[in-house]
Amino acid sequence: VPVLLSADQAPTLSSLLDQANTVGLEYKLAGFDKEPTPTIRGIGSLLSSGPSEVSFLSNPKLIDQVRQCRAAAVILTADAYETLALDRPVVVCGHPYLMYALLAQWFDQHRLRSLPKGIHDTAVVAPSAVIAEGVSIGPHCVIESHVHIGSDSRIGPGTVLGANSRIGADCLLHARVTVYHDVRIGNRCILHSGSVIGADGFGFAPAPQQEQGAWAKIAQVGSVEIGDDVEIGANTTIDRGALENTVIGHGVKLDNQIMVAHNVRIGDHTAIAACVGIAGSTSIGRRCTIAGAAMLSGHIHLADDVHISGGTAITSSIDEPGRYTGVYPFAEHKQWQRNAAVVGQLAQLRRRTRALEKHENSDDPV
Amino acid sequence: VPVLLSADQAPTLSSLLDQANTVGLEYKLAGFDKEPTPTIRGIGSLLSSGPSEVSFLSNPKLIDQVRQCRAAAVILTADAYETLALDRPVVVCGHPYLMYALLAQWFDQHRLRSLPKGIHDTAVVAPSAVIAEGVSIGPHCVIESHVHIGSDSRIGPGTVLGANSRIGADCLLHARVTVYHDVRIGNRCILHSGSVIGADGFGFAPAPQQEQGAWAKIAQVGSVEIGDDVEIGANTTIDRGALENTVIGHGVKLDNQIMVAHNVRIGDHTAIAACVGIAGSTSIGRRCTIAGAAMLSGHIHLADDVHISGGTAITSSIDEPGRYTGVYPFAEHKQWQRNAAVVGQLAQLRRRTRALEKHENSDDPV
Amino acid sequence: VPVLLSADQAPTLSSLLDQANTVGLEYKLAGFDKEPTPTIRGIGSLLSSGPSEVSFLSNPKLIDQVRQCRAAAVILTADAYETLALDRPVVVCGHPYLMYALLAQWFDQHRLRSLPKGIHDTAVVAPSAVIAEGVSIGPHCVIESHVHIGSDSRIGPGTVLGANSRIGADCLLHARVTVYHDVRIGNRCILHSGSVIGADGFGFAPAPQQEQGAWAKIAQVGSVEIGDDVEIGANTTIDRGALENTVIGHGVKLDNQIMVAHNVRIGDHTAIAACVGIAGSTSIGRRCTIAGAAMLSGHIHLADDVHISGGTAITSSIDEPGRYTGVYPFAEHKQWQRNAAVVGQLAQLRRRTRALEKHENSDDPV
Numbered sequence A, B, C: 001v002p003v004l005l006s007a008d009q010a011p012t013l014s015s016l017l018d019q020a021n022t023v024g025l026e027y028k029l030a031g032f033d034k035e036p037t038p039t040i041r042g043i044g045s046l047l048s049s050g051p052s053e054v055s056f057l058s059n060p061k062l063i064d065q066v067r068q069c070r071a072a073a074v075i076l077t078a079d080a081y082e083t084l085a086l087d088r089p090v091v092v093c094g095h096p097y098l099m100y101a102l103l104a105q106w107f108d109q110h111r112l113r114s115l116p117k118g119i120h121d122t123a124v125v126a127p128s129a130v131i132a133e134g135v136s137i138g139p140h141c142v143i144e145s146h147v148h149i150g151s152d153s154r155i156g157p158g159t160v161l162g163a164n165s166r167i168g169a170d171c172l173l174h175a176r177v178t179v180y181h182d183v184r185i186g187n188r189c190i191l192h193s194g195s196v197i198g199a200d201g202f203g204f205a206p207a208p209q210q211e212q213g214a215w216a217k218i219a220q221v222g223s224v225e226i227g228d229d230v231e232i233g234a235n236t237t238i239d240r241g242a243l244e245n246t247v248i249g250h251g252v253k254l255d256n257q258i259m260v261a262h263n264v265r266i267g268d269h270t271a272i273a274a275c276v277g278i279a280g281s282t283s284i285g286r287r288c289t290i291a292g293a294a295m296l297s298g299h300i301h302l303a304d305d306v307h308i309s310g311g312t313a314i315t316s317s318i319d320e321p322g323r324y325t326g327v328y329p330f331a332e333h334k335q336w337q338r339n340a341a342v343v344g345q346l347a348q349l350r351r352r353t354r355a356l357e358k359h360e361n362s363d364d365p366v
Helices: A013-019 A078-084 A096-113 A333-343 A346-363 B013-019 B078-084 B096-113 B333-343 B346-363 C013-019 C078-084 C096-113 C333-343 C346-363
Strands: A027-030 A053-056 A073-076 A090-093 A196-199 A204-206 A215-217 A224-226 A237-239 A246-248 A306-308 A322-325 B027-030 B053-056 B073-076 B090-093 B196-200 B204-206 B215-217 B224-226 B237-240 B246-248 B306-308 B322-325 C027-030 C053-056 C073-076 C090-093 C196-200 C204-206 C215-217 C224-226 C237-240 C246-248 C306-308 C322-325
Touching (some): A013 A027, A013 A096, A053 A096, A073 A096, A078 A090, A090 A096, A096 C215, A196 A224, A204 B096, A215 B096, A224 A237, A322 B333, A333 A346, A333 B346, A333 C322, A346 B346, A346 C333, A346 C346, B013 B096, B078 B090, B196 B224, B204 C096, B215 C096, B224 B237, B322 C333, B333 B346, B346 C346, C053 C096, C073 C078, C073 C096, C078 C090, C090 C096, C196 C224, C224 C237, C237 C246, C333 C346
Parallel strands (some): A073 A090, A196 A237, A224 A246, A306 A322, B196 B237, B224 B246, B306 B322, C073 C090, C196 C237, C306 C322
Antiparallel strands (some): A027 A090, A204 A215, B027 B090, C027 C090, C204 C215
16 A cells, blocks of 8 residues: 555544545444544555555445455444444545545645646746636646636646637646647646647538549538546547537546547546547536447437447447447457358358248248 | 638739639630629638639539639639530639639648748757758657758648758658658648657567567668658657658548558558558558548559449459458447347358259259 | 668678677678678568678578578578578578567667657646656656655656556656556566556446445555666556555566556466456466457466467466367358358257267167
8 A cells, every 4th residue: 555645744544534534424433443433545445455455345246345345444334434343543424435536636746736837937828818826837747828727726837728728727638748729728738748739629511622532621610618527548549529528528538548539529427448449529518437448330329328348330320328249259260260161151141041941931831 | 611811811802813823724714794803712612612702513413503602703613614504703614613722722831921930949959950940849849869841841840851861852740740860851732730650660579588478679770751741640650660751642642540560661642541551561552542431451462543432441452453342331239139130140150041042053953 | 672771871790799788699600701791771581681781590480591692691590591502691590580679679779779869848747756866757747745766767658657556667658648656667668659557447336325336436545666778569448456566577578559457467478469358356377369350258367478469368277287278160151151150059059969869869779
């Protein structure tokens, strides 16, 4: 387990819970012998945490590990606490996994607060850029003309914000992010390194008057609009629209190396895992999940609450909530060879079966 | 619709058409009451354009939208104009989609012309680099020794050009592009942010004298050659050759997050959509199209005018023009489970069908 | 063939072999008329090499090309030399492909030695960073607080090393690499441009107290540990662990655009081709190879010496060494349409076959 804080910086458990963003989440401490509660230097799994860490039980299958857990406290549900009937320090809470998330956030924000602040001398900031209070801009950033950056946002080293782009308040752009001109990003967004927002969508018109097969570029005059509380992973790309905007809703979470093509629309709170590609003009509903390496064709629509399995190619619209899958099962290579050969003969195999059925029926003495 | 120009900067329609690069494309205006033609501040779809925009009809299915269209002018074919029999301002043209592309280009180039010019103070340019007239180099660029940059090319912020690389004239490299040493790029190329040209191809020789399973790196001493009028999308990577060069032909268009491995050759005017991977030493003909997330094995050849569907794995050479596909159709998860289980038994199923056929024939009284 | 060295810089073949890192590899020269051996300016294939190059025969199928080869010397096995019975200059060696790799390395290292050294004026290096002897740091790099860089490592332009990260000795980080805080990288590692090491893993807890469908970020407090002799391709991303570290073993080779999710573990000497995605908490054994565009589900385990074919989705653990495959074979589009339609009816087709078999058995007069 990484030690996240030195002993002198570590808060007591009570203080940690007070400071964490637990709005709307009820919890109570139990099993503590005395005040003050122990100081907490980090967070860890049940088996790896020591007496300076807090741990949590979110997967019911691990309940027996709580008995061996050396953590200063374990976050668990009232049910689990009762089942275990253990006299050890705990935080009883209806949503232990969420509570863990909020405590881990506290540790990470503590780290962020210790980073250098202000606008670094080597950053190139256009005079027309509007930089709100509390903004940090790292070394070698480039902030072009008429950019707006909202209060307390942090822009990592080497990041480039194109002309007229707008970043909301309390955003965290890590090192080496690129935002093209005219892109709009909401509040509390996190963009990871290498992400590129607003590059040109892929659009070309055949230009036969130039040469056989030649293409004329369709300049992409739309842009990208990103809501609040969006996270965008490392090396993910979101292209600008051809005429209108590409739109990412509130609370959308995108993992690494995702490709969002021009004029795509993604609904609020949809979460997409790494290596997914979404072709142009496709729209995705709210609260969908798309697992890794899935791909969506262009110009289709996914309803709200649709869940796509990993590696699946979605080639037509989906109107009903539910889970959808389409990966070819793997096998030991030689066995796969034998079966794969038949895939190319399936229509023929069905015909043969039909012929057998007909024959059988015609022979049928009944 | 984004307003692309302020009213005082907007050209009249006639002037816009004169200034756009319409060489070889015939057109005529019709339905305008008076001179001068209206000023045009942007371009949009039929339903979203207002009286300051020009619109276009390229998809015949949308012909009825022209009646409701409020745009200053609609670009359409002579046939469509006749069919509609509308008395409204139009631009009659054999290729409306191409005309739209060229007008959108004009707007984008107007924006580019307004960007800062010259070599920024913070750019690090080697004394031996040869920079032609009219070149712009953005903040925090690094131009290494003996680089050549052709006239009027624009190098975005934070871009790195490795030693001895050559960039042609009228190129646009967006922010944060990386070009490794000795790479050659033609004229009028566009490279998007995060693209990496000339990283080492993936080559290793088993080195059993070091350790079981160890690999010795095969240094990649070839390079990359890119023709004229090539566009390369965000975070696309093109690796340098092992001994000879990786070669990208003229007019090739590559979308985002494409991987072109070492010693690949791509023929003129081939267009490749996002997330495609092309393994080493494969060659692709001219005027091919490869849809998103397809993957090509190494050491194979695709003829001219081959079209690959999205998500398809091409594992052997294709000698004939045509369209090729190979994605497993998706389904509701439970239904997929039932069918997927049978995929692993196809060879057996074929055998069983064959046995039934034999039996039937032997029983056959005829 | 690229000319790698000017005539005055080129070593004799004997000197080249002496200087290359051939430890543990036996070889002998034969067929040279006189001393000194010829000077070598580069390395090439059998058909493209001229009298200033050295070439090699590693693929037995190309043995006839040796007769036409104009290279100053050909590296080949004793068997091949005997079979050919040619009186021409050769380097006889048990592992010609490995010897080629080592000579190509020598040429590349010669090029690297000619690059500028030292810490560039525009690099921003925190006073608390510990930079060993012989380290080069390129223009516009950012080296944050408490970073350690081992001796003779080379950091390319625009690279960012986050606080407390550690880079070993003799590493080569190309331009525009991003290493997040607290990441540890071993000795002799090569990281290509656009790679991002240590971005946040993709972890969220449902936060229904906020809004239906909302997610709370699970801050990723683990990090990334990378062994010695690891190569990481362009735009590849390796995420930091949620609580514990993501771990990459010694000698691992990763191609471009690979995604390694949080808490993945990759064993020593495993090599992974481009565009592979590995989901969270999966562990991969030693000496595995994973071909391009394969994808591995999360929370599974691959044994040592497992080989995965390109494009294959691995959705469950593999306990036995061997080769595993699962791509749907492609076909001409219309033919594919006919067969793909049957895939969705396979369970039904099997049922029909079973019914025929039953019927046949019940009718069977035997």
